[in-house]
């Protein structure tokens with residue numbers, strides 16, 4: 429089976445698996461226990477926190493280990509709702525992942541404003557600029573890269589606008605981290621990430637959040653994570669996540685890798701430069717090359733096909749395609765599956781339900797069009813031959 433559904437989840441990398449096994453054998457103590465085995469587990473978690481902080485460009489104390497991005501999002505909105513005025517609003521991009529949209533609506537009922545996006549799927553910065561001149565929300569949430577289309581969002585610009593307005597900014601960086609250099613993400617007030625989108629284990633993630641001031645934790649019942657998240661920490665999960673990140677950073681961000689960011693136990697306190705280094709740009713171009721070839725071939729294979737967000741900067745691994753014929757789910761996904769290709773109809777969450785994708789609706793697509801969208805998302809190990817074989821399979825299905 430050739431796997432083209434990496435935006436849903438990724439296979440566990442061998443380095444991540446090994447790190448998990450080693451950690452499970454080595455760090456048997458509970459990090460909160462007072463004996464030496466507990467202290468050893470606590471020390472390794474501390475070192476891991478320093479390592480991730482160096483990668484994101486934030487303080488180690490700003491990081492909270494979580495079970496993944498869904499928990500991180502719920503934590504952000506829960507925390508804010510407890511401290512915000514009863515009439516406070518939150519502004520959330522219309523293309524956020526359901527874990528952000530649902531948490532916002534739950535904790536701020538009828539007080540969520542959707543930030544619109546262009547037809548290409550990019551957040552409307554002018555809308556935000558104008559809106560911030562008139563009022564101040566309790567939070568702005570804009571993801572770094574969209575999971576359905578791969579379209580990159582101008583999170584650095586949003587961060588600047590929010591800073592100037594004194595508004596906290598939450599960036600769901602799940603699809604960005606591991607695929608693109610993360611310089612500057614640590615400057616956002618809140619950042620979520622999860623391991624299983626970059627070759628790490630499922631059920632492991634983090635939240636970057638302010639270390640100072642009162643925090644209203646979602647999970648109660650223990651002093652872990654400086655009182656911001658109760659529950660015994662997942663030491664093997666965290667170490668496995670960092671091993672996966674180190675492996676992918678070496679591939680997609682060699683400049684960061686060569687600076688020692690995320691090399692095993694990097695020097696605490698080093699901060700990545702806020703620019704895309706030349707080596708990183710070259711690495712990203714190289715990773716994007718086979719997809720570009722695939723996209724060039726596509727109109728000849730499927731006349732009338734449309735690539736969503738084609739004119740925009742996108743993740744190097746994602747192609748979201750409006751197919752020329754109806755009934756993607758049955759006709760394309762099942763037939764491609766039979767030919768040995770795992771592809772998706774959109775987001776992992778949205779594809780199990782009949783509701784048309786809110787992302788495609790926000791981009792101006794009708795429900796009928798949304799039902800014709802297929803997503804191909806490659807991984808770090810996907811080859812040009814894999815993309816070529818996918819093109820061939822599409823030709824075969826199209827020919828009937």
Ligand code: PLP
Pocket residue numbers: 435436495496497498499525527571573574575600602603621622623633776777
């Ligand atoms: N945010 C984005 C952009 C995602 O793609 C996903 C996963 O599909 C999530 C959040 C949820 O992450 P998790 O599976 O860690 O809860």
